[in-house]
Amino acid sequence: QVKLQESGPGLVKPSQTLSLTCSVSGGSISSGNYYWSWIRQSAGKGLEWIGRIYSSGRSAYNPSLKSRVILSLDTSKNQFSLKLSSVTAADTAVYYCASLVSGGNFPYWGQGTLVTVSP
Amino acid sequence: QSVLTQPPSMSAAPGQKVTISCSGGSSNIENNYVSWYQQFSGTAPRLLIYENNKRPSGIPDRFSGSKSGTSATLGITGLQTGDEADFYCGAWDNSLSTWVFGGGTKLTVL
Numbered sequence: 001q002v003k004l005q006e007s008g009p010g011l012v013k014p015s016q017t018l019s020l021t022c023s024v025s026g027g028s029i030s031s032g033n034y035y036w037s038w039i040r041q042s043a044g045k046g047l048e049w050i051g052r053i054y055s056s057g058r059s060a061y062n063p064s065l066k067s068r069v070i071l072s073l074d075t076s077k078n079q080f081s082l083k084l085s086s087v088t089a090a091d092t093a094v095y096y097c098a099s100l101v102s103g104g105n106f107p108y109w110g111q112g113t114l115v116t117v118s119p
Numbered sequence: 120q121s122v123l124t125q126p127p128s129m130s131a132a133p134g135q136k137v138t139i140s141c142s143g144g145s146s147n148i149e150n151n152y153v154s155w156y157q158q159f160s161g162t163a164p165r166l167l168i169y170e171n172n173k174r175p176s177g178i179p180d181r182f183s184g185s186k187s188g189t190s191a192t193l194g195i196t197g198l199q200t201g202d203e204a205d206f207y208c209g210a211w212d213n214s215l216s217t218w219v220f221g222g223g224t225k226l227t228v229l
Contacts, residue, residue, distance in 0.1 A: 039218075045222075046121055046221065046222045047209070049218035049220070062217045063216055096163055104152040104211055105170070106209075109163040109165065
């Protein structure tokens with residue numbers, strides 16, 4: 001079974017770049033079985049898809065965040081990463097990494113990591 | 120405001136049945152698969168239903184999904200207190216070019 005684990009700073013200052021990494025075990029991110037995705041959830045709010053990246057490195061982003069997001073892969077470490085630039089308080093959320101099946105669902109999720117944007 | 124519309128809350132007694140609706144449009148639910156997620160407080164969502172009506176291994180058959188037109192429904196029978204959670208529907212939106220989710224339904228079993 002695929003397992004995912006997020007890591008990264010829990011506090012980021014406004015205007016800086018939020019950087020998170022997702023470590024994958026139980027499967028290779030190069031296998032092509034999944035897309036690798038990031039989803040966030042603000043306190044008391046619903047889920048917001050951020051973007052996805054495939055083993056080829058091809059990525060796609062939520063248009064509302066596209067100008068600020070970069071996803072990348074590190075196949076040597078079996079990890080993928082999120083960078084979100086120019087953050088504001090509105091970016092404070094629990095960030096989840098998840099696998100995405102081409103048929104259209106997210107079968108595996110990390111436990112989530114809270115990132116707070118504050119001076 | 121979420122693209123997919125769910126009732127904010129529902130409640131039912133143990134042993135009863137509940138259906139949670141998810142309303143969307145032609146750009147999402149009508150022409151794409153719907154999936155459902157259960158989220159207990161403080162934990163990550165878990166996949167309950169995929170491709171409208173399929174259950175991953177390990178999900179009891181008390182949970183079911185259906186879709187008709189621009190709406191989808193999650194059904195839960197034989198409610199248990201352990202089913203109390205937030206439930207979210209999700210689908211790809213062809214017009215927005217993004218995954219969209221419902222605002223979530225908080226289920227109380229009392």
